Amino acid sequence: MPYAPYDLIAGEYYHESHKTSRNFDQTTLAAFESIKPDIPKKGLVLEIGAGRGRCQEYLSLDAKRVVQLDSSRAMLELQPREECLLRIVHEAEKLPFLDNQFVCVAAFLCDPFLGLDFLAESYRVLTSNGIFIATTPSYEWGVALRSDLGIDNMQTRFVTHAGTRVVVPSVLIPIARLSEMIEFVGFKKPETMIRSHRLPMTAEPVSPDIEQPASKLGVDPYSLDIIYSIISQK
Amino acid sequence: MKTQLIKFVADISPRRRFRALLRSVFIVVGVVAAFVGEILLEEHKYWWAALPAVIVLGATLAEFVLGDLLTERRFPSKTASILDNLESKLRNVHDQIRNRIGELIASLPACDRQRVSGTLHLAIELYSPLDEEPEKALVQITDYSGYLGGRRWRFTASTKGLIGRCLRSGKPEYANFADESEYSLRMVREFGFSREEVDRHTKQARSYCAYPIHEADKMIGVLYLFSTEPQVFPRAIDPQKLTNTSNQIVELLQVAHIL
Numbered sequence: 001m002p003y004a005p006y007d008l009i010a011g012e013y014y015h016e017s018h019k020t021s022r023n024f025d026q027t028t029l030a031a032f033e034s035i036k037p038d039i040p041k042k043g044l045v046l047e048i049g050a051g052r053g054r055c056q057e058y059l060s061l062d063a064k065r066v067v068q069l070d071s072s073r074a075m076l077e078l079q080p081r082e083e084c085l086l087r088i089v090h091e092a093e094k095l096p097f098l099d100n101q102f103v104c105v106a107a108f109l110c111d112p113f114l115g116l117d118f119l120a121e122s123y124r125v126l127t128s129n130g131i132f133i134a135t136t137p138s139y140e141w142g143v144a145l146r147s148d149l150g151i152d153n154m155q156t157r158f159v160t161h162a163g164t165r166v167v168v169p170s171v172l173i174p175i176a177r178l179s180e181m182i183e184f185v186g187f188k189k190p191e192t193m194i195r196s197h198r199l200p201m202t203a204e205p206v207s208p209d210i211e212q213p214a215s216k217l218g219v220d221p222y223s224l225d226i227i228y229s230i231i232s233q234k
Numbered sequence: 235m236k237t238q239l240i241k242f243v244a245d246i247s248p249r250r251r252f253r254a255l256l257r258s259v260f261i262v263v264g265v266v267a268a269f270v271g272e273i274l275l276e277e278h279k280y281w282w283a284a285l286p287a288v289i290v291l292g293a294t295l296a297e298f299v300l301g302d303l304l305t306e307r308r309f310p311s312k313t314a315s316i317l318d319n320l321e322s323k324l325r326n327v328h329d330q331i332r333n334r335i336g337e338l339i340a341s342l343p344a345c346d347r348q349r350v351s352g353t354l355h356l357a358i359e360l361y362s363p364l365d366e367e368p369e370k371a372l373v374q375i376t377d378y379s380g381y382l383g384g385r386r387w388r389f390t391a392s393t394k395g396l397i398g399r400c401l402r403s404g405k406p407e408y409a410n411f412a413d414e415s416e417y418s419l420r421m422v423r424e425f426g427f428s429r430e431e432v433d434r435h436t437k438q439a440r441s442y443c444a445y446p447i448h449e450a451d452k453m454i455g456v457l458y459l460f461s462t463e464p465q466v467f468p469r470a471i472d473p474q475k476l477t478n479t480s481n482q483i484v485e486l487l488q489v490a491h492i493l
Contacts, residue, residue, distance in 0.1 A: 003416045093410065093465060115465025116344060117410065154440065154462065155413060169412040171464060177346065184344035185469075 002071040002091040005168040006051075006112065009158050010074035014052060017161065019207035024109060026203040027227050028135055032058045035195070037133055037231050043103030044085070046125060048092045048118070051075045053082030054108045059133070067102075069095070071113075093117035097125045107134040109227075111156075111170040120185040126234040132187065134230040138196060141226045142172040144213035175228060182232055191233035196225035247317050248387055249309035256301045264293035312361040317387060320356070320375060320492065327486040328376055334486070336379040338479045339459070345466045351380025352459040354447075354483060355390065355397055356492070372397050372456060382436055382462065394426040397456045400444035404453050407444045408468045414438075443467035447480045449493050457483065 006013070016022060039045070039059060047055050050068035052075070055061040063083035069090055070076045076087045090096050092113040105122040114136055122132050137156075146153055156170035173181070175194050183189045199206065199222050206221045214221040246254070271286035335352040342350060354376045359368035370392040377386055392401045400407040409425075411417040414437045421432045439460040447455040457480060459467065487493045 003412055003419075005413060005415065112412070115410075115463070116469035117465040120469060152438065152462075154464070167413070169464070177344070181344045 001073075002089065004072040004074070005166075006070075006072040007074045008166045009160060009168070010072055010078060012161055013075070013158075014078070015161070018158065019205055020209040023199055023203055023207050023210055024135075024137070024227060027197050027199055028054075028058055028108060028229075030200040031135070031195070031197040031227070031229050035229060035231065037131060039131055039133075040103040040129075043127065043130075044101060045104040045106060046095075046097075046102040047084075048095075048105060048107040048122070049110055049113060050084075050087075052078045052080070053084055055084075055106055056082045058108065059106065061104075093121065095121045095125050099124050100127045100130075101125050102130060103127050104131050104133065109136065110134045111136045111172070112168060114171040114173065116181060116185060119181055119187075123186045123234055128234060130234045132182075132230065132232045132234070135227050136178075136230070137170065137172065138225045138228055139172045139174040140217070141210070141213050141224055142170070144216050145209055146172075148212060148216065178228065178230065182230065187232040187234060193229075193231045195229045197227050197229060198222060198225055247314065247321065249305065249314040249317070252308060253301065253305045256304060257297060260293045260297040260301060264290050264297075267293065310361050316358060317373070320373075321387075323490045323492050324375055327490045330486050331376050331483055332379050334479050334482045335376070335457070335459075338475060339379060341472065341475055342466070342470045343472075345461065345470045346463050348381070349462040350459060350466065351378045351382045351461075352457065353378045353383060353386070355456045355458055356487075357401060357453060357455050360389070370401060372401055374458075375455075382438065382460075384436065391426075394431075395421075396425060396442050396444045397458055398426065400446055400456050401453070404446050406446065406468070409442045410465055410467070411440050412464065413440075438462045440464035441466040443471060445476055445480065447483060449484050449488070454484070454487070454493060 012018065013021065039061065043065070045055060045061055045066045047053065047066055047068050050070045053066070053068050055066045056063060064085055066084040067086045067088065068076065068084045069088045069092070071089065071091045073089045076089060088096065093115065094117065102125050105126055110118065126132060143153060149157065151157060151167070153172045154169065155167050158166045158168065160166060179192065179194055182192050199210065201222055210221050210224065210226060214224040217224065267286040267289035271283045271290065274283035274286065331354055335354065339347055339350045339352055353374055355372035356375045358371055358373050360371045361368050372390045374386045374388045390397055392398045396407050396409050411420065417437055418432050421427045421435070422429055439462050441461045441464050443459040445457040446453050447457055461467070484493070
């Protein structure tokens with residue numbers, strides 16, 4: 001079984017009380033309503049770090065096309081969840097598929113497993129001209145918050161309903177290096193778009209973990225970039 | 235001055251440092267006991283003075299007999315002589331080896347190079363005081379290039395760690411960990427360390443590379459790199475650059491007559 005740090009918080013990860021995660025959801029939804037990536041109409045889609053599944057919500061994809069993969073069995077067993085073709089418990093850094101299997105790889109909030117292995121594996125399993133779609137917390141937001149919390153830039157913390165502090169991996173990478181990494185593993189540079197996104201003005205309530213770094217950086221919480229979206233083509 | 239003194243102490247081999255510590259303890263105990271005995275004698279408390287006299291005798295015996303035995307047990311003299319020899323030979327090439335490793339780190343693409351550290355371990359044979367049979371091990375012979383990492387002259391058995399695995403297999407070995415919990419778990423389960431040993435480790439690193447260094451057909455050491463960023467190794471490594479660095483290190487070791 002793969003190492004699964006999110007097993008510890010799976011039961012409540014999608015609860016309204018985890019405001020930062022809900023703010024990320026709102027931002028992501030607004031981002032893809034605006035961007036509308038050009039996903040091939042046929043072929044399989046792999047959603048990595050799927051949790052309860054987001055491809056229908058964010059990308060309006062047919063459930064029958066989507067394979068959901070997550071290292072956490074607990075996350076993959078959550079209900080209610082998006083329907084899919086298949087659910088697989090596996091790590092993201094070494095995918096259990098042959099090359100060129102998927103027309104699209106999607107990974108929303110991929111920070112727990114973001115790195116060269118994950119990006120290279122995503123590239124490997126994509127078909128030619130396949131599309132890679134991902135989001136990850138922004139470096140500027142994360143560094144500002146984590147320095148105040150006294151935690152390393154490679155991890156984040158959740159506070160459970162029981163008051164327990166759970167630390168999970170979360171890699172922060174600035175845009176320039178993210179672009180370098182994506183190109184390094186083989187994605188075409190001209191076809192790679194990395195965008196920054198902010199909380200939509202209608203998003204309420206705003207998490208203290210967004211208000212605090214915004215205040216530190218001297219900006220309004222709705223003016224702080226909190227996630228990056230990555231769209232790239234093989 | 236203070237920094238130089240600290241560096242001087244840190245550069246003394248562990249064996250000498252241990253022996254010096256024991257000697258200091260025995261001398262302090264002996265001197266204090268002698269002082270107390272002198273006071274008791276002046277007060278004509280001759281029977282009481284016998285006690286510190288016994289302590290002085292004990293401290294003297296400890297210094298001349300027990301100290302050597304304890305030091306030999308903890309740092310067998312054959313091993314110590316190997317280390318002393320290594321240290322003196324390395325003096326002229328140590329910084330050059332560190333620089334080669336630093337250049338390799340600086341060439342790594344698509345990662346935060348500030349988070350990468352590296353060092354060189356030499357393959358040696360350790361002689362046990364129990365049975366005279368040598369055991370394969372590694373000794374770290376350079377300070378780290380990069381901001382993390384422990385002091386040199388640390389030994390690692392061939393049964394432990396990623397470098398021990400590399401020594402046994404003779405092949406490049408890599409490991410990545412998502413977080414500190416996974417690191418601690420796997421270092422005990424997979425890499426042969428005890429929980430107490432893992433507690434003493436630097437646990438910030440997330441990606442490791444152990445690369446075997448050969449002179450002709452013989453494996454003579456391990457080039458060890460790690461990063462506090464996950465998934466750097468092996469992807470960021472250029473095999474040709476790694477081979478070049480390895481060859482340069484072998485040349486430097488040959489020049490220093492270590493090989």
